Amino acid sequence: MSEVVKEHPRGTILAVHLQPKARKTEIVGVHGGALKIKVAAPPVEGRANRVLLEFLAKRLKIGKKDLTILSGEKARDKRILITGKSPEEVRRALL
Structure with missing residues (x-):
């Protein structure tokens, strides 16, 4: 899970x-090597990304402003920065 x-x-x-x-x-x-997340939104005009960030914010109990897509804005594989949460806190909330 370290990757x-x-x-x-x-x-x-x-x-x-x-x-x-x-x-x-x-x-x-x-x-x-990535967490697979299905979203109920099409990949049109950033809708899938918005739903993804809303879902993660809710699961992590943080605001959407604390999430940033660092890479993969228009790809399936993404790297997301979660500000203010430790890796252990993220693992507990998502894995």
Whole structure:
């Protein structure tokens, strides 16, 4: 799981593999070194990314402003910075 969640000076980096246009938004496991998350939104005009960030904020009990997509804005594989949460806190909330 160390490749999924990594420490960062400002918090934690989370590797995500996103599957848009799913029936419901949920975590479905680990895929290729990333947490696989299905979202019930199409990958159009950033909608899937918005749903992903809303889902993560709710699960982590933080504001959306504390989440930043560092890479993969238009790809399925993303790196997300979670500000103010330790890797252990992220693991407990998501894994």
